[in-house]
């Protein structure tokens with residue numbers, strides 16, 4: 617299917633785009649309520665039905681008929697999930713996040729967002745008297761976590777956790793909270809985790825959403841900077857979304873951003889930076905023939921979440937075969953090791969608020985086990 621150069625401003629303002637956008641909005645909200653009903657039914661009865669998001673969207677009246685449809689669906693669906701509706705179970709809907717927090721994730725993604733959020737966290741830390749524990753530091757890579765260690769020191773119980781660091785040091789702890797992404801767990805569990813952890817048998821039912829961003833700074837602006845987004849797809853090539861006015865770069869002139877999502881976002885894994893640049897410039901030249909040369913490009917920055925050892929993807933998602941029962945198994949603790957992070961927040965996984973609330977929940981669980989003052993945080997349920 618070919619959608620070559622469709623401007624976002626055009627497709628939501630008039631004609632076929634507007635009509636199909638309305639149709640997608642209705643189908644999407646019907647899909648969200650279906651997902652919420654199916655999740656609630658599982659909570660109440662333990663029963664579930666396997667359905668892909670695509671099947672539910674179709675039942676909700678959405679059919680892919682034209683290139684415009686694919687553009688609208690890509691923008692509405694693939695963008696938010698980092699995958700397409702065939703690649704996801706209906707239980708993957710971020711409906712609860714949108715219902716509770718609104719479509720715009722104010723915590724991170726708008727003008728008031730990320731800085732306010734990060735400042736808040738930093739403010740909290742600097743205002744609390746903090747004793748630095750030299751055994752830990754940020755991003756001190758962990759190689760292995762053992763839950764039934766036979767080497768527990770005398771001051772800890774026999775359920776203690778042994779953590780082997782890449783530095784060669786070993787840390788023992790009564791409890792541990794793991795926040796590594798699902799991508800990391802999936803890729804490294806054989807060496808990272810105890811072999812008997814309950815989620816092991818359902819790992820292949822889950823997946824990551826993929827999303828990559830590429831930034832180019834030019835000497836001048838030759839592109840149509842009045843459009844908000846330009847969707848650019850060609851048969852046999854990955855779909856690209858050009859951002860003529862990337863919002864994070866408002867203060868910076870002449871920056872053009874392009875994003876890729878879903879499995880296609882993995883296209884450039886193993887490519888060199890120059891190969892990626894050449895390919896993207898080839899696509900850009902098709903959009904704006906003869907408008908620029910290589911000498912007009914002054915700077916570039918590319919993300920690589922798909923192959924980053926720290927993430928292996930952008931965020932957690934339910935693959936097409938995943939059920940809510942599989943999910944509960946995936947996030948089940950193993951001894952005194954708690955699986956936390958965004959993936960463990962059933963209601964808000966995939967978002968920063970999920971990561972944050974899960975962290976508070978799990979810190980409280982540990983405090984409770986240690987007999988300290990704590991509360992039972994159910995916001996992720």
Ligand SMILES: Cc1cc2nc3c(=O)[nH]c(=O)nc-3n(C[C@H](O)[C@H](O)[C@H](O)COP(=O)(O)OP(=O)(O)OC[C@H]3O[C@@H](n4cnc5c(N)ncnc54)[C@H](O)[C@@H]3O)c2cc1C
Pocket residue numbers: 721723724725755756757758759795796797800827828921925926927929930931956957958959965966967968969971
């Ligand atoms: C492109 C993109 C856009 C997004 N947009 C939004 C948005 O608009 N709104 C929103 O709410 N959310 C958004 N998210 C999702 C959000 O960023 C994540 O849900 C959130 O950051 C997850 O936080 P976390 O603490 O669970 O995990 P992470 O942020 O993944 O933190 C886990 C940490 O563990 C470390 N780690 C991994 N393995 C090891 C190891 N072996 N040893 C030691 N450390 C290790 C990693 O380095 C990392 O620092 C976006 C994500 C991406 C990639």
